[in-house]
Each structure stands twice: as structure tokens, then as C-alpha cells.
Amino acid sequence: MRFxxxxxxxxxxxxxxxxxxxFWYGLLAVGLLLAPWLLDEYWLAQLTFVLxxxxxxxxxxxxxxxxxxxxxxHAAFLGVGAYTQAILTNAGxxxxxxxxxxxxxxxxxxxxxxxxxxxVKGIYLGIATLAFGFIVEEVLARWESLxxxxxxxxxxxxxxxxxxxxxxxxxxxxxxxTAVLATxxxxxxxxxxxxxxxxxxxxxEISAQSMGIHLARYKTLAFALSAALAGLAGALYAHKLQxxxxxxxxxxxxxxxxxxxxxGGLGSVHGAFLGAIFLIAMPQLIALxxxxxxxxxxxxxxxxxxxxxxxxxxxxxxxxxxxxGRWLKIRTWLQLFPFYRxxxxxxxxxxxxxxxxx
Amino acid sequence: MQFVQLVISGVAxxxxxxxxxxxxxxxYKATETVNFxxxxxxxxxxxxxxxxxxLLGFPFWVSVLGTLAAMALFGVLTERLVIRPILGQPAFxxxxxxxxxxxxxxxxxxxxxTIGTETHTLPVPYKDQVWRLGELVLSAEQVVVIGVxxxxxxxxxxxxxxxxxxIAMQAASQNQLAAYYMGIPVKRLxxxxxxxxxLVAAIAGLLLAPITFVYANMGFIGLKAFPAAVVGGFGSLPGAIVGGLIxxxxxxxxxxxxxxxxxxxxxxxxxxxxxxxxxxxxxGEKLRKKV
Numbered sequence: 001m002r003f004x005x006x007x008x009x010x011x012x013x014x015x016x017x018x019x020x021x022x023f024w025y026g027l028l029a030v031g032l033l034l035a036p037w038l039l040d041e042y043w044l045a046q047l048t049f050v051l052x053x054x055x056x057x058x059x060x061x062x063x064x065x066x067x068x069x070x071x072x073x074h075a076a077f078l079g080v081g082a083y084t085q086a087i088l089t090n091a092g093x094x095x096x097x098x099x100x101x102x103x104x105x106x107x108x109x110x111x112x113x114x115x116x117x118x119x120v121k122g123i124y125l126g127i128a129t130l131a132f133g134f135i136v137e138e139v140l141a142r143w144e145s146l147x148x149x150x151x152x153x154x155x156x157x158x159x160x161x162x163x164x165x166x167x168x169x170x171x172x173x174x175x176x177x178t179a180v181l182a183t184x185x186x187x188x189x190x191x192x193x194x195x196x197x198x199x200x201x202x203x204x205e206i207s208a209q210s211m212g213i214h215l216a217r218y219k220t221l222a223f224a225l226s227a228a229l230a231g232l233a234g235a236l237y238a239h240k241l242q243x244x245x246x247x248x249x250x251x252x253x254x255x256x257x258x259x260x261x262x263x264g265g266l267g268s269v270h271g272a273f274l275g276a277i278f279l280i281a282m283p284q285l286i287a288l289x290x291x292x293x294x295x296x297x298x299x300x301x302x303x304x305x306x307x308x309x310x311x312x313x314x315x316x317x318x319x320x321x322x323x324x325g326r327w328l329k330i331r332t333w334l335q336l337f338p339f340y341r342x343x344x345x346x347x348x349x350x351x352x353x354x355x356x357x358x
Numbered sequence: 359m360q361f362v363q364l365v366i367s368g369v370a371x372x373x374x375x376x377x378x379x380x381x382x383x384x385x386y387k388a389t390e391t392v393n394f395x396x397x398x399x400x401x402x403x404x405x406x407x408x409x410x411x412x413l414l415g416f417p418f419w420v421s422v423l424g425t426l427a428a429m430a431l432f433g434v435l436t437e438r439l440v441i442r443p444i445l446g447q448p449a450f451x452x453x454x455x456x457x458x459x460x461x462x463x464x465x466x467x468x469x470x471x472t473i474g475t476e477t478h479t480l481p482v483p484y485k486d487q488v489w490r491l492g493e494l495v496l497s498a499e500q501v502v503v504i505g506v507x508x509x510x511x512x513x514x515x516x517x518x519x520x521x522x523x524x525i526a527m528q529a530a531s532q533n534q535l536a537a538y539y540m541g542i543p544v545k546r547l548x549x550x551x552x553x554x555x556x557l558v559a560a561i562a563g564l565l566l567a568p569i570t571f572v573y574a575n576m577g578f579i580g581l582k583a584f585p586a587a588v589v590g591g592f593g594s595l596p597g598a599i600v601g602g603l604i605x606x607x608x609x610x611x612x613x614x615x616x617x618x619x620x621x622x623x624x625x626x627x628x629x630x631x632x633x634x635x636x637x638x639x640x641x642g643e644k645l646r647k648k649v
Contacts, residue, residue, distance in 0.1 A: 302468025
């Protein structure tokens with residue numbers, strides 16, 4: 001068991017709390033840097049996808065996990081980012097500039113969606129974002145002169161001033177850099193007054209408002225930042241898939257992103273990454289497990305949906321803090337061994353709180 | 359005349375939306391959770407009816423009654439097994455849970471060999487019958503949808519107005535704690551509300567089946583019922599039906615008079631406008647939280 005004796009505020013908000021953090025995250029960083037040499041092409045591609053989904057997950061985590069506004073249309077921001085990136089790079093823009101534009105445009109769209117969020121709460125907000133997601137999908141399908149409609153749009157490899165990055169290792173490096181910057185940015189945001197305001201809004205809007213937090217401004221900001229991260233992920237997604245069609249950004253994609261943050265663990269930055277690993281690894285695990293199941297079950301097309309749904313139900317019922325919550329329990333068990341008690345992380349039974357009178 | 363024709367087909371579709379929205383509202387009023395699996399409940403109902411009348415070979419009415427009983431039981435069991443243990447948790451968890459239920463239901467139906475991946479037609483006695491009223495052409499399916507919805511609404515109204523059960527449900531939906539203190543078994547009531555919602559969904563499924571087809575993804579129509587529930591005001595039962603009718607008629611008219619693409623998004627545009635203009639919906643109660 002480690003006890004940290006904090007003597008200054010700077011120590012309290014430091015990102016790496018102690019030597020253990022520095023060591024393990026250093027090791028992780030080294031592992032990720034060496035990944036192109038350690039992994040073969042296929043697994044490197046999967047790792048790239050994990051990073052892309054983690055960036056989008058960070059965005060949704062910021063909104064759902066830290067600000068408490070939940071969005072059922074996040075795939076729309078992903079789509080806006082992806083199409084912006086594809087169109088701009090096809091027009092010959094250097095890719096970092098295009099990525100910036102993708103993020104900014106997605107953020108602008110996020111502000112537009114955030115506007116109803118100022119008036120509606122909870123489930124109404126969910127439905128507003130859902131409706132918005134459908135409208136964006138339809139616009140992507142119908143604005144054929146710009147997006148190619150349902151026929152799809154090709155996106156090339158990332159290129160800049162005549163220098164094209166077409167190796168998978170090079171693209172992995174871009175994703176890694178973006179993911180690291182996004183993570184550091186999010187972590188830093190969460191220890192600034194803005195991030196604290198987000199968390200205050202999540203915990204209680206009324207008390208946040210009483211403390212002088214401008215709800216409208218911070219909610220809009222949360223939407224904008226969240227959408228910007230999703231747009232950034234979308235930009236990378238466009239280069240990764242090299243082919244975009246509107247149905248990649250439908251309601252199922254939005255639900256996948258929600259699945260990611262819930263299974264990863266709402267309200268933790270780790271959760272975005274754990275959830276992304278889950279989302280990418282799950283189809284692989286199902287494919288591996290298929291061979292051991294009887295033919296009728298293993299080869300059925302609905303297997304993946306059943307497993308996803310069952311895992312989601314199991315997590316909500318038994319581990320509402322997600323994978324990260326499970327890890328916290330394991331870590332505490334190890335730290336306290338042999339003194340861990342059953343009820344340490346017991347969920348508090350609360351009265352059913354009424355949402356309706358808000 | 360064409361306008362009237364469009365309105366009638368919109369009303370028929372709107373009745374389906376309204377019935378699904380009714381399920382949302384019933385569950386929302388009772389347990390303050392939003393059931394994203396309502397569309398999937400409808401899909402299960404349609405498949406149940408299909409299994410009854412084709413696989414098992416029951417007469418139509420027997421399979422309808424069997425479906426209703428089976429789905430009501432399914433609703434009660436779902437509430438007991440997965441919803442009740444996490445009541446009191448944040449609404450978000452329960453929403454995710456119902457999304458999970460929807461996934462499982464859709465996947466499980468798809469997994470049934472040879473049946474799940476196909477589209478089927480539900481054999482009904484009134485299939486393909488057409489009535490002519492002057493220039494107006496009424497298909498029997500649409501008339502049945504409208505008629506059954508009207509009867510169901512009357513029955514539900516009578517239940518909530520005159521029976522002990524209905525009044526207890528109203529009381530529990532207004533204030534659970536107070537209802538509990540008055541000796542109303544709130545938990546059991548919540549189970550019954552889920553059963554009732556599943557029953558209404560099954561009716562919607564059986565009514566929709568002859569108009570479209572029966573297939574695993576038909577539950578996605580539930581996503582159009584959300585706008586219906588919101589337009590009517592999420593906490594209001596008559597609002598759900600009215601909202602459904604509005605969405606159905608708007609969609610039908612938009613499909614004809616507006617350019618392509620507006621048909622599928624009309625419902626969502628209406629709901630966004632509604633949320634900006636009148637966030638509580640047409641019949642929603644306006645309540646403020648006092649600290």
C-alpha cells in the first residue's frame with residue numbers, strides 16, 4: 001500500500017501521481033512506440049483502430065462521463081469529421097490542416113446540437129441528438145455533389161506537401177500522436193476550472209448553477225469539445241478505411257460508441273481506451289470462439305449482436321463502473337491483500353430519484 | 359382526394375407509431391426509465407404471431423391471443439429479471455440496459471435458422487381487401503389498424519379511469535414513495551406496467567405485420583416512435599397517440615409533396631422544432647424543480 005503525502009496543490013493536480021505511474025505509463029509508451037516492429041500488419045491495423053475509436057470515445061466520455069449529457073448521435077460528428085477530411089485532402093490540402101478543419105467543423109456542428117441541450121435534459125436530449133444524427137446521415141446521403149451520396153467517397157492516404165504517408169506504420173504513428181495529444185489534452189482539461197465545472201454539472205446542475213457556473217456556456221463547450229474529438233477521430237477513420245459511405249455513421253455506430261464508454265467505464269479516461277480495446281477485440285474473440293460452438297449457434301449471423309447485448313446487460317447489472325471499475329477492484333485487492341472486504345465498492349442503494357421535476 | 363388518401367395512410371402509420379410511443383410513455387410514467395427495446399418488443403410480438411399462425415398452425419385469433427399472453431409474460435419477466443435489480447441507478451444505465459435487451463432480442467431472432475434472416479408475411483384474414491368510398495380507396499389493413507388503435511385507447515382509458523389497478527398505476531406514476539406508503543405494491547405494479555407495455559407493443563407488431571413484412575430489423579421503427587412520444591409530451595398517454603398521428607401524417611405528406619429524403623427525416627425535423635419551441639410537448643406537464 002502506497003501513501004502519498006501531498007504538500008502542495010501542484011502535487012495534487014500532477015498527472016503522474018507517483019513513481020509507479022511514471023514507470024508503467026513509460027512502459028506502455030515504449031510498447032506503443034515499438035508496436036510497428038513487434039506486431040504484424042494485421043494486428044497493427046487493429047491497434048490503429050483501437051486508437052481511432054479511443055479518440056472518439058474520449059470525446060463521448062467527456063460529454064457523457066464527465067458532463068453527464070448523453071448523446072445518441074455521436075456518429076454524426078464522426079461522419080462530419082470523416083467527410084470533411086476526405087473532401088479537403090482530395091482537394092489537395094495538407095492533412096494536418098484538413099484534420100484541424102475537420103475538428104473545427106465538427107465542433108461547430110456540436111455547438112448547433114448543443115443549443116437544444118440548453119433547454120432540454122436527460123432523455124429529451126438523447127432524442128434530440130438521435131434526431132440530429134438521423135438528419136446528418138440523410139444529408140450525407142443526399143448531398144451528392146459534395147459527398148458522393150450512397151455511392152460513397154474515396155479518401156486517399158494522408159499526404160502533405162508532396163510527401164505521402166502510405167505505410168501502415170506511418171499511419172499508425174499519426175494515430176498514436178493524435179491519440180496521445182488528445183488524451184493529454186483531455187486530462188489537462190479535467191484539472192482546469194472548465195473541467196471541474198463539467199464534473200459539477202454532471203453531479204448536480206442546480207448546485208453547479210448556484211456556485212456560479214454558467215450552465216449554457218459550459219454545456220455548449222462540452223458539446224463542442226466532444227464533437228471536435230469525434231471529428232478528429234472521424235478524420236483518421238476516413239484515411240484508415242479510405243472509403244466512406246453514409247451508413248457507416250448510422251445509429252448503430254452511435255450505439256457502438258455509447259457501448260464503448262459504458263463498458264470501458266463512465267467517468268474515467270482509462271475507460272475510453274479499455275472500451276475501444278473491447279469494441280475492437282470483441283469481434284475477434286467471437287470469431288475465435290465460433291469454432292468451439294455447435295454449428296447452428298456458431299455460424300448464425302446474429303451471434304455478434306447477442307453477445308454484445310448480453311455483455312452490455314451483464315456490465316450494467318454487475319459492473320456499472322465498467323472495465324476500469326473492475327480494474328480498480330483488482331488493484332485494491334492486490335494492494336490490500338489479504339484485507340480486501342466484499343462490500344468495499346458496494347453500490348449504494350438509493351431511493352429512486354425523480355428526474356421529472358428537474 | 360389524393361390529400362385525404364395520404365392523410366389516411368399517414369393516420370394508419372401514425373397509429374403504429376402512437377402504439378409504440380404508448381409503450382414508452384407507460385414505462386416512463388411508471389418507472390422513469392426509457393425503454394429503447396420497445397421496437398424490439400414489437401418485433402418479437404410480430405414473430406410470435408407468425409410462429410403461432412404458420413409454424414404451429416393455430417387459427418388466426420388463437421395465435422393473436424397467444425401472442426398477447428406470451429408477450430405480456432415476457433414483459434413482466436424482463437422487468438423482474440433485469441430492470442428491477444438496478445432501479446434507482448442513473449437513468450443512463452437503464453437506457454443502456456434496454457439497448458442491450460434490444461440487441462439480444464434482435465440477434466436472437468436472427469439466429470433462428472432459416473427464419474430469422476428472411477422476411478415473412480403474416481397471413482391475416484383481411485389481407486388484400488380493399489374498400490372503395492367514392493374515389494377513396496381504403497385498404498382493410500389500414501382500417502383495421504385505425505379501428506384497433508381506437509378500441510385499445512378506449513380500453514386503456516377505461517382501465518386508467520375506472521379500475522383499481524389503473525388508479526393504482528396513476529398514483530404510483532405521480533409519486534412512487536407516497537403510493538408505496540398508501541399500501542400500493544409499487545414493485546409489482548412496475549412489473550405489470552412492463553407487461554402492459556409489451557402487450558401494446560405486440561398489438562402494434564401484429565397490426566404492422568400485414569402492412570410491411572415481418573423481419574428481424576423491423577424494430578427500428580421504434581426509433582421513429584421516440585419523436586412521437588416527445589411531440590406528445592413524454593409523460594402523457596393521449597399525447598403519445600396524438601404525437602404518433604402527427605408524425606405519421608407529416609411523414610406521409612412529406613413523402614409526397616417534398617423532395618426525396620424528407621420522408622425519412624420529417625419525423626426528426628418535427629421533433630427538433632418541437633424541442634426548441636415547446637420542450638414539454640403538446641400535452642406535457644410543466645414542472646419545475648424546487649430546491
